[in-house]
Amino acid sequence: MDRFTGKTVLVTGAGGGIGRACATLLATQGARVAVADIADEPARATAELITAAGGLAHAYTMDVTSSQQVHDTVAVAQDDLGPITLAVSAAGIIRDQPFLELSEEGWDTTMSVNLKGTFLLFQTVARHAQRHGGGAMVAIASVAGRSGRPTAADYAASKAGVISLVRSAALALAPSQITVNAVCPGVVDTEMTRAIHQRRARINHITAEESFAQQAAQIPLGRIVSPTEIAEAAAFLLSPTASTITGQALNVCGGLEMN
Ligand SMILES: NC(=O)c1ccc[n+]([C@@H]2O[C@H](COP(=O)([O-])OP(=O)(O)OC[C@H]3O[C@@H](n4cnc5c(N)ncnc54)[C@H](O)[C@@H]3O)[C@@H](O)[C@H]2O)c1
Incomplete structure (x- = not known):
């Protein structure tokens, strides 16, 4: 199935488990993939997996918390791979710390990577997708953003923020025919x-x-849940089949969370 032939997708956190699964799955369905991660070796490994399987991918070292790096990466990746109209925000961190031990610095870092990083990616890609007739973007949020976590208050709050950001971006970008959705994994x-x-x-x-x-x-x-099962949900939300789905957050969690 080549439902992404002719399309270019930027995947952040693409050196990690879920990001890599998204990048490789989208490549098997025809997408050219900009593989971005703060860690250069895992990003290169993902791009190599894709090219070894006959796909087209380039690896980019990029910190999602830096607007300059996000802008520069999108610009370079477009020169390498063509107009970017699809994006997956899979870069993320968790620190698993009890509420009373969570530091201010820890809070800020989690918010910066998980929430601000998604905002910077979506805003940058949307500006380009607008010029190319539309697009689709997916954030990998979490079921933690649906409730609370005693040892991950920063993480849960950042993911609740991502779900809210997805809804605002979906409303703002609907006139430009850009859909924005979240996948909320449980335990992967x-x-x-x-x-x-x-x-x-x-x-x-x-x-x-x-x-x-x-x-x-x-x-x-x-x-x-396996990383590929998360990638399947993300690919669906990016695909033409889901062109009227926007502002939604889809739990993929084996029934762990139903709200
Ligand atoms: N694994 C799970 O059970 C689970 C559950 C719910 C949600 N998620 C979310 O899925 C996403 C992917 O997580 P994963 O399980 O694949 O974890 P992972 O640790 O395997 O991958 C995360 C990737 O993000 C990259 N990254 C971290 N900070 C970055 C930054 N500043 N800029 C760019 N890249 C950065 C890391 O280098 C890593 O490759 C995360 O947003 C995570 O919160 C995971």
Whole structure:
């Protein structure tokens, strides 16, 4: 299925688990992919995976919290790969700290990467997509943004902010035929979650696998979501099939969150 043939997508956090899954899936469906991450080696590895499979991708080192870097990357990527009308915001961080131990600096950093980073990406790509007749953008938010997290207040607040940002951007950009949506993953098997479970396993004197299993047992469908399953939802929301869906936040979480 080549539903993205002729399109260029910029994926942030594309060296990480979910970003890489989005980048590679979109490439298999015909998209040219600008692979952006603050970590250059993982970004290059994702681009190499895509080119090895016959797709077209370039890797860019970019910090989503820097408007200058976002602007410059979009400009260079457009020269390399053509007009960018699609975007996935998958760059993100979590610190897993109890509320009373969360520092001001920690709060600011999480907000900057997760929320401001999504804003800068969407605003920059939208300005270009407008000139090319429209586009589609997806933020990887989180079910944490639907409720609260005692050990991730900064993270949950940033993701609630992303869901709100998606709605505002969707309203602002609808006249330009640019859709904006969020995917809200539950628990996905990536470096981010593995690091949390390794830490919790040490505290609780169990293995990381046991810690993962405890969390999976709380999921109605009884299993953790794969990065590819998140990418499938993001690809749907970017595709022409979803052209009348905008301002929505889709939970992909095995039934963990229903609001
Ligand atoms: N893994 C989960 O269970 C889960 C659940 C809900 C939401 N999410 C969200 O999905 C997104 C992807 O997470 P993941 O699980 O793939 O984690 P990950 O740690 O594997 O990937 C995150 C990527 O973001 C990059 N990054 C971090 N700061 C950056 C910055 N300032 N500029 C550019 N890139 C930066 C990292 O280098 C990394 O490659 C995140 O927004 C995360 O909050 C993940």
